[in-house]
Amino acid sequence: MAGETATDTDHITREELQLATRNHGMPLEALRNEVTPIGLHYLLIHYDIPAVDPAAWRLEVCGRVRRPLTLTLDDVRARPSVTRPVTMECAGNGRARLEERPISQPWLLEAVGTGEWTGTPLAPLLDEAGLDDDAIEVVFAGADRGVEGGVEQSYERSLSVDDARRGEVLLAYELNGAPLPPQHGFPLRLLVPGWYGMTSVKWLERITAVDEPFAGYQQAHSYRFRRDPDEPGEPVTRIAPRSLMVPPGIPDFLTRRRFVLAGDCHLEGRAWSGWGPIERVEVSADGGATWWDATLADPATEYAWRAWTTTWHAGEPGEYELCCRATDAAGNVQPAQPEWNVGGYAVNAVHRVPVTVTERA
């Protein structure tokens, strides 16, 4: 996030590789699963996974509140609970497809996953603490600590009071019916459905109401849309629409090129947006020159991806470029080409899958 860029799209730096071998995307064949199995959901961890002793762990609710709270994990788990499938995506997904590429976690397209999260709504907890009238934001602090852009810090992000009080915002302690795995924020994380993953602070230990805008590194420096590194930029918030497909046929190990037998080919995938329900997914077999509509499954719950299917008539052997693109109820459509910004955020260009069609034996 230090603002370095690379323009050689065929060569990734060693620093990017170090991040790519720690963090990982969701192999796209896992788009078959409505709920992503643990271990296939994407992961982005800025610093180290902290070792948290759940018996010693406490959640502090403090700052501009009338009744500061200190909760044990049992206290949190004893509160009313909700279980909800939520699609989460890294704000940097697609970054490594930019021609002028910010040097950071080099995501191609796989930084997504849908978890079935269980937790307790945040708003009633804020009500119990009693936000002071002058509280304008709520800051969420994790136990993970490191250095970024020369600044030593714990990972911290804020939400406006209105966003923090939205009904869908949870403090989550289970994923897919089991306690959070260490890498997903054990024992407790924030979960903000519809927003990019940087918002859903992991290893949560403190919630602080504040009376001025939070100016921490991850809020004021990172995760902002900028055309120029020196402008303040607009904050990255909700997830831009994206559709992805299960790559059809079989892959080449190294190139990941796909080989499909001539004939009818089933295509399937999922699409999502933080700005409204998915209303349309279109598919192309000629690199985006012509499109047809895929069939959408019944709408999923509000914050989970929506499945789509179609049949591609792969008649003639040869080279093809499959594409898919989603449109949401707010009218947002995936662009044909990646659109650049300094941090490489929300790069949601159409998914393109080169395929070689071969004769049936």
Add this chain to the structure above:
Amino acid sequence: MAGETATDTDHITREELQLATRNHGMPLEALRNEVTPIGLHYLLIHYDIPAVDPAAWRLEVCGRVRRPLTLTLDDVRARPSVTRPVTMECAGNGRARLEERPISQPWLLEAVGTGEWTGTPLAPLLDEAGLDDDAIEVVFAGADRGVEGGVEQSYERSLSVDDARRGEVLLAYELNGAPLPPQHGFPLRLLVPGWYGMTSVKWLERITAVDEPFAGYQQAHSYRFRRDPDEPGEPVTRIAPRSLMVPPGIPDFLTRRRFVLAGDCHLEGRAWSGWGPIERVEVSADGGATWWDATLADPATEYAWRAWTTTWHAGEPGEYELCCRATDAAGNVQPAQPEWNVGGYAVNAVHRVPVTVTERA
């Protein structure tokens, strides 16, 4: 595995990145865990994770046997079971540290993990099938299919009859007390403790006894030690010794450089070898010029890593290079520098961790 190499150690190709964003290593802070949580164990998947319907799935035991068998998953699970912690490592771990680097999955150091695997011993099943006297090898075939080195194939590997009949070899259907996750071979995989991971065929569907050496791609071409691409080479088998440490202090997000406060610093890690128990782990704070012995935990079970700890007196602020190296009971010691071979296998040079020591406030 196609034999391409790169000599620019600071630049990784896009094809390597595609593999690195799908597959992933174990973040080294997870060395804290005796058993690696699901989702942190390393993963190397040559093709795609296949979709296997467990109700329709069958295991065939066939070829040079007197009584071919067809087993359902319930049949396999009804057999005597064993649960055993086993440390598994990818044969290519360390490959991306070579100066002349084979173009393949670009592992730095993290391709390891220890699972608690539950399964049924293989030998009694082979006895039930009754190997013919002329059977010399047993071939294990997975459901995963792709193209590699121009050859369309299912993933297949063989063992000699003697190795296949060893008591520790299992057909595993659970990891850490739950059914295998899709990415670890659901519903059944081979597990060969002490050997590199390519041996433990995932998504197993067929076991074939054969009367001549198996010449499949993954046996005769890949996973062989070669100094020259045209020589046949020796097969890669057991795991060479390695020790790794939990990187101390806190990291820089991008460079992963570590920052440690001056004073006594607890160091911990784990070490393993497929050639015998770990007998010694040494630690250096000066890049390997001088070493001291770490304290080993009680020996773990035979095929799991062994924990080590020590204290580093980080007295003066400055730049340091921490190292650790293991010695096994067979007398194998980790080399100081990576040792090259065509495929980049078993590159087990000492672990080096650059650290900046800073003053306490």
